[in-house]
Amino acid sequence: MTDTLNGKPHPAPRFVSARDVAELAGVSRSAVSRAFTPGASVAPETREKIMAAAGRLGYQVNDLARGLLANRSRIVGLVATKPEVGFRAHLTAALAAVLIRRGSVPVLINAGETDEETEAAQRTLFGHRAEAVIVLSGSPPSSFIELARSNGLPLVAIGREAPEIDLIQTDNAAAARVLAAAFVEAGHKRLAFAGSESGTPAIVEREQAFVAEATRLGADVAVARGPDTDYAGGLLAAERLFTTRERPSAVFAVNDLVAFALIDHLKGRLGLRIPENVAVVGFDDLPEAAWLGYRLTTFRQDPLDLAEQAVALLENRAAEPSAAPVSLRIEARLMIRDTFRPVADGAPAS
Template sequence: MPAALPSGRVARGECAYPSSKPFQAEPLPPSRLTPRAQFVSAHEVAERAGVSRSAVSRAFTPGASIAAETRRKIHEAAEVLGYQVNDLARGLLANRSRLVGLVVTKPEVGFRALLVASLTKALIARGSVPIMINTGQSEGELLAAQRTLFGHRAEATIILSGSPPASFVELARRNGQPVVVIGRSEPGADHVQIDNQAAACTAAALFAAAGMRRLGLAGAQSGTPSIVERETAFVAEAERLGARVIAVRGSDSDYAGGLDAAEQLLTGPERPEGVFCVNDLVAFGVIDHARSRAGLAVPQDLAVIGFDDVPEASWLCHRLTTFRQDPDIMARTAIELLDRREADPDLAPAVARIAAPLVARDSFVPAVPKASPTP
């Protein structure tokens, strides 16, 4: 052991536990081990309140017939004991799980994290129990996700863009689950979509209005439906307006993908004046590469527009002009489609299209239209 200082502390730079003897936790003596906690049962509440077991059940069932004084005694006993209704057991009896599956790939990344947070909050407020399935793309991972959802008898499924293929959606529907798809369209399913085309066309028009004729598109190889819509619409509109577009795709739709896309865009013979990025994470990579590696000033030498308006877009190091997706509005719309489908399973599939307004910051300042002369 290293020498200790007078205070008993180990000298700076010394290691209290030599690497040859890895730290091992000492087991607690049996007297300090606590037994596994047991949930308070309805029977215990009934005994404390001096009522029957069925009275406890009625006291916690909305609309059930029970005297006000009896209900008060039962709720008081439940409060003292810390009793909670066993919703799982109730669901089994009623053949309703209240579970709603959220199927998403990489839920921790970018806007998806915000959307998952809003969806879980909205589902809980609805009285549902969200169960998130973080899927990969391999067949084994998809099968495991399906088994989890169907094995737990989820009542509905919400699928985010870039997630499982159409076969996953079809299987959910065959098992009687209402399906809402966000950010992509699937035949026979209700879906929520951001108006990617309108936003991408607006980006092209804003660059053109600023006099820019050499434009870049920073796309991504992930090729999700939303990203492809933005890529396609921007290139088509920019070319229609007379601009030359250099379209590249980074390794992924994340920060590293943005660095990769910027390397391709900014080292070629003809550098673009403005770049439209398929999401904010890509835009952050483009901005950092432009400043740190290419020695360019943003927006003076290179204008950048993103998509999503994640919180980091407003940070001083980015101040990104971008199109905003509102996760709360998207979550609320998805819940409304679920409620509509549960009320009438035979309704035709619905499409909810949500606008993505421009949020102007410093990475590109749109030209202000000149006011018409007063007559």
């Protein structure tokens, strides 16, 4: 059987099969299957011949076929809205690496922003019989969580609230309170929060905790929000904060992308110096935060740590389906660079 491309015949793709390995090794097809099944009984000399033949032919076990036979796909769905943006991109990459390491098949499901996109994403995820689901921060609809629960799948949510499931959350409120106190201690009395109208749980928590603590400590706090937590949204928030006569002297940006936009606006458009005129702190510690053009002081979320914790929760849930839900709170560590230094800091820049 052939396909045609530009009028020329091409052979249809054909994977090396277990039968090919069996013929080359001079053993039965079942012996090949046992050799590639952990714990199955096969004589050492037979296994050696099979592995030599498999290596020569380039044979790989068909995990898809095995999953169908065992009614277990090994697929773990990673559900996110705008997974390519900011910290979610790094968290998705870390989750994929950890899942592959344990023998799972990560499948990224972009939940989309319309009802049609959401329905298509749900069909893809549950039509392929995923064995577990991880819902990332952002705003994937709760319908993904409800479908996973109704299908009895182990489920972990990262960076969002959800009832009666396993959760991992960065302690956004604690970080925001620490920063508000550090700003006030450094002598800043007019503060600002550069946020987002996206209204995700992490965004709301950072804003509310920062405003409440700064107000409690006697500072004035201005809040400006862009439409989203991206660079364009950060530019709009920056414009709104710095068009008034009484400009803030310190700003907490809801994430690093917003902080980058804020810094570029202050330096490139207004000619201000950072931190001499305005102190800026972000959240996430993206790799770009350490670049010479930013040297951003920011709170670090470790994507690999979050990924490992999430996969551990999945494994625990698979082992004990009826156990009580687990909720983990992970500290965000302040990475001190050049855009703000707390009064008590005596260490060199990170």
